[in-house]
Amino acid sequence: MEIIDILLAASFWEAAIRIATPLIFGVLGALICERAGVLNLGIEGIFTAGAMAGWMAVWLGAGLWGGVLVAALAGAFFGLIHAILTVPLGLSQHVSGIGVTLLATSLSYFTYRTALPDVSSPPRIEPFRPLDIPFLSDLPFIGQALFSQTAMTMLALVLVFVTGWVLYRTPLGLAIRAVGDNPSSVEAQGLSVYGLRIGAVVVGSSLMALGGAFLTMSAFDAFFFGMINGRGWVCIALTVFASWRPGKALIGALLFGAFDAFQVRLQTEVGAFLPSQVFLMMPYILSIIALIVVARKADYPKALLVPWFKGQR
Amino acid sequence: MSSAAHTSSETLQDLLLSLAGVTKRFGALVANDAIDLTVHKGEIVALLGENGAGKTTLMNILFGHYVADEGTVTVASRDGTLEQLEPGAPQAALDAGIGMVHQHFTLAENLTGLDNIVLGTESIFRVRRDRSTARAKLGELMAGSGLNVDLDQPIHKLTVGEKQRVEILKALYRDARLLVLDEPTAVLTPQEADSLFAILRKLAATGLAVIIIAHKLAEVLAVSHRIAVLRGGAKVGEMKTSEADHKSIAELMVGREVPASRRTPREAGKPVITLADVIIDRGDSRRSLHSVNVTAREGEILGIAGVSGNGQAALAQLIAGLDKPDSGTVEIFGDKVTKFDAHTFAQNGIARIPEDRHHDGMVGSMTVAENIAIEDVRSAEYQKLGFLDFDVIRKRAEHAIADYDVRCPGPDAPARLLSGGNIQKLILARVLEKSPRLILANQPSRGLDVGAQSEVHRRLLEARQNGAAVILISEDLDELLTISDQIAVIHAGHITPAMPTESIDRSELGLMMAGQKAAPHATTTTNPGETA
Numbered sequence: 020m021e022i023i024d025i026l027l028a029a030s031f032w033e034a035a036i037r038i039a040t041p042l043i044f045g046v047l048g049a050l051i052c053e054r055a056g057v058l059n060l061g062i063e064g065i066f067t068a069g070a071m072a073g074w075m076a077v078w079l080g081a082g083l084w085g086g087v088l089v090a091a092l093a094g095a096f097f098g099l100i101h102a103i104l105t106v107p108l109g110l111s112q113h114v115s116g117i118g119v120t121l122l123a124t125s126l127s128y129f130t131y132r133t134a135l136p137d138v139s140s141p142p143r144i145e146p147f148r149p150l151d152i153p154f155l156s157d158l159p160f161i162g163q164a165l166f167s168q169t170a171m172t173m174l175a176l177v178l179v180f181v182t183g184w185v186l187y188r189t190p191l192g193l194a195i196r197a198v199g200d201n202p203s204s205v206e207a208q209g210l211s212v213y214g215l216r217i218g219a220v221v222v223g224s225s226l227m228a229l230g231g232a233f234l235t236m237s238a239f240d241a242f243f244f245g246m247i248n249g250r251g252w253v254c255i256a257l258t259v260f261a262s263w264r265p266g267k268a269l270i271g272a273l274l275f276g277a278f279d280a281f282q283v284r285l286q287t288e289v290g291a292f293l294p295s296q297v298f299l300m301m302p303y304i305l306s307i308i309a310l311i312v313v314a315r316k317a318d319y320p321k322a323l324l325v326p327w328f329k330g331q332r
Numbered sequence: 333m334s335s336a337a338h339t340s341s342e343t344l345q346d347l348l349l350s351l352a353g354v355t356k357r358f359g360a361l362v363a364n365d366a367i368d369l370t371v372h373k374g375e376i377v378a379l380l381g382e383n384g385a386g387k388t389t390l391m392n393i394l395f396g397h398y399v400a401d402e403g404t405v406t407v408a409s410r411d412g413t414l415e416q417l418e419p420g421a422p423q424a425a426l427d428a429g430i431g432m433v434h435q436h437f438t439l440a441e442n443l444t445g446l447d448n449i450v451l452g453t454e455s456i457f458r459v460r461r462d463r464s465t466a467r468a469k470l471g472e473l474m475a476g477s478g479l480n481v482d483l484d485q486p487i488h489k490l491t492v493g494e495k496q497r498v499e500i501l502k503a504l505y506r507d508a509r510l511l512v513l514d515e516p517t518a519v520l521t522p523q524e525a526d527s528l529f530a531i532l533r534k535l536a537a538t539g540l541a542v543i544i545i546a547h548k549l550a551e552v553l554a555v556s557h558r559i560a561v562l563r564g565g566a567k568v569g570e571m572k573t574s575e576a577d578h579k580s581i582a583e584l585m586v587g588r589e590v591p592a593s594r595r596t597p598r599e600a601g602k603p604v605i606t607l608a609d610v611i612i613d614r615g616d617s618r619r620s621l622h623s624v625n626v627t628a629r630e631g632e633i634l635g636i637a638g639v640s641g642n643g644q645a646a647l648a649q650l651i652a653g654l655d656k657p658d659s660g661t662v663e664i665f666g667d668k669v670t671k672f673d674a675h676t677f678a679q680n681g682i683a684r685i686p687e688d689r690h691h692d693g694m695v696g697s698m699t700v701a702e703n704i705a706i707e708d709v710r711s712a713e714y715q716k717l718g719f720l721d722f723d724v725i726r727k728r729a730e731h732a733i734a735d736y737d738v739r740c741p742g743p744d745a746p747a748r749l750l751s752g753g754n755i756q757k758l759i760l761a762r763v764l765e766k767s768p769r770l771i772l773a774n775q776p777s778r779g780l781d782v783g784a785q786s787e788v789h790r791r792l793l794e795a796r797q798n799g800a801a802v803i804l805i806s807e808d809l810d811e812l813l814t815i816s817d818q819i820a821v822i823h824a825g826h827i828t829p830a831m832p833t834e835s836i837d838r839s840e841l842g843l844m845m846a847g848q849k850a851a852p853h854a855t856t857t858t859n860p861g862e863t864a
Contacts, residue, residue: 189460189461190455190458194451197440200441203434
């Protein structure tokens with residue numbers, strides 16, 4: 020019965036949505052890149068760069084939304100590096116992605132350490148406050164679970180809708196879906212394969228960086244080492260789970276958030292019997308199981324990982 | 333544009349496209365040598381030539397994928413004035429009304445036909461797509477041309493013929509005035525090809541100009557108004573189709589006389605392989621066989637006619653020993669086979685010419701010599717003290733290269749550098765040098781030019797003369813009717829009883845391949861090709 024109580028509490032869903040937010044940004048970003056045919060394993064590093072850059076901008080005196088913008092630009096920068104290496108140069112997307120992750124992570128730590136050589140505890144900023152929307156935030160249950168989140172969570176939810184609309188309702192989305200399936204189809208119709216792919220990777224990487232920024236500017240109020248903690252990699256798996264669809268990406272991220280929130284609560288209930296590490300593993304194990312169940316028949320974008328060169332057919 | 337019918341191809345004011353002195357060099361290779369070509373409104377021009385004759389280079393120049401070193405491309409603009417086409421700009425070619433249907437379709441398989449057609453024709457930054465005007469325009473185009481296809485199906489659900497129609501509609505939707513088709517019939521059944529030609533004639537009658545790139549002669553003779561022949565990068569001949577004949581064009585293309593393949597009568601010997609009531613059930617009909625009876629005899633070529641994807645792959649896998657039947661028996665020289673693996677079958681003298689010669693026939697990164705030896709590295713002949721003896725391997729390869737006229741830099745060149753025709757010769761050398769008892773030839777001349785095709789046929793007939801059995805899986809009616817002694821038809825996993833080639837009517841064979849007609853001598857034990 021305690022489990023039912025956990026699941027019915029508004030605070031549980033509030034936590035689940037909060038935990039899901041950076042993943043929503045990350046999956047949307049990964050999904051846009053992969054729809055265009057580029058796997059972006061730079062995601063883990065881009066999360067770190069976004070977390071560091073956004074936080075540091077605010078710490079240096081920029082407004083919170085200024086910080087969000089700086090984070091997005093940092094993501095775009097590392098996305099551009101990955102895009103140039105993998106799209107016109109056609110290098111291995113795996114190798115380039117891992118390289119970008121190492122580069123972006125190290126550069127972020129380096130910048131942080133150089134700017135703050137001898138602080139013992141990370142300096143804090145004033146993060147995004149939970150929203151207090153008149154009427155909506157006062158609704159029972161949903162008011163606490165959904166409408167008392169921060170503005171960045173609202174942004175993530177809006178972006179799910181926007182990404183879906185762009186992919187499925189606009190000519191641009193049509194071109195992105197086509198370039199990830201058969202780049203020649205796009206070229207034959209007079210569009211630029213390189214332009215579409217580079218653009219998708221840059222925009223996708225910006226979204227990933229917002230996921231990182233959420234951590235330092237919304238969930239917490241400081242930057243510290245190792246704080247991304249594999250969230251980027253989780254997004255790569257969730258992208259497959261979502262079958263490259265924004266709506267399912269939202270469901271996947273929420274599911275993961277719910278697992279995570281659940282294990283924390285379960286720990287307090289039955290923590291006496293089981294070591295805490297078992298609970299920490301739970302969301303990951305459940306993700307793997309969900310992945311096996313849902314994604315075994317995954318319909319990958321056909322041109323994913325396949326470099327395309329102009330003039331070769 | 334005048335509204336008069338443009339059936340004449342001679343009037344100058346109908347000139348649509350003119351290539352003058354187009355030359356393209358790749359290093360020392362002259363891919364196109366001062367080529368002149370004109371196309372008029374309403375005219376169907378066939379551009380013929382062997383692989384490597386320069387057809388594709390010329391079309392790539394026309395489309396702005398390459399820039400010519402010399403020469404000009406002139407297109408009549410929509411108001412009738414002649415304008416030079418901007419070199420190296422695909423968008424300029426599209427704008428000038430040139431549409432191309434590539435041999436390998438440029439369609440995104442995850443999108444619908446409609447989406448593929450509209451892709452790139454509307455401003456990319458619109459907030460919404462507009463489908464109703466596109467639908468209306470396409471409806472008119474389909475009604476006027478007979479290019480009927482369900483535009484709301486994703487491409488991966490369409491047949492090859494339907495995909496091709498989407499490609500043509502794509503060009504027409506952009507108001508193409510010149511349509512270039514690269515090997516359009518390579519993937520079509522004879523019936524589909526006929527219907528394509530009917531559509532092209534209809535379109536030409538409305539003023540559309542068409543260039544068909546081809547190396548199959550019979551069909552371009554049927555559909556084109558004029559024929560231009562390329563060889564070695566230069567235009568070696570041009571004529572009205574009405575004044576052309578099969579033999580002279582073939583010789584123009586190849587540059588020498590092409591020996592006609594001819595079977596000399598021969599008594600068939602004892603059965604080499606016999607499949608009795610073989611059933612392989614893999615769920616879908618492409619990979620299944622339904623109670624199949626096939627016998628291949630010594631000194632006989634058994635043709636298996638059928639459109640790709642009707643169970644040929646299952647049959648080929650079984651005969652190569654790569655798969656085993658769910659029920660039924662396979663006998664080799666009268667002995668029932670109990671162990672199904674490729675090595676055992678090869679030991680019994682079964683050799684194969686695989687369908688996908690690039691993928692299954694060779695290893696691109698290995699040398700020509702290694703590829704020739706690859707199936708026999710276990711034999712003592714190639715070994716010395718347990719190591720491969722590369723002197724022997726290389727010597728054997730040199731012989732094979734000379735005997736089979738494999739054009740390559742030498743035995744140590746990586747096999748991936750070879751053209752399709754030369755890869756096939758390499759495979760033939762590997763297969764035939766072992767004097768096999770049964771040759772499984774799966775689409776052996778698909779995609780080859782006239783010269784290489786006739787070489788393949790000559791070699792298979794030679795093996796037959798020497799007493800080998802040949803199973804020839806093919807969808808090329810000309811090939812089947814020329815070199816097979818017996819022909820059986822495969823459709824949806826059913827194989828008809830073999831019929832003597834002499835008794836077969838060409839058009840009936842086409843219908844049987846399409847599953848629309850039963851075999852004339854069907855017995856009750858085999859299903860005569862009705863859908864399962």
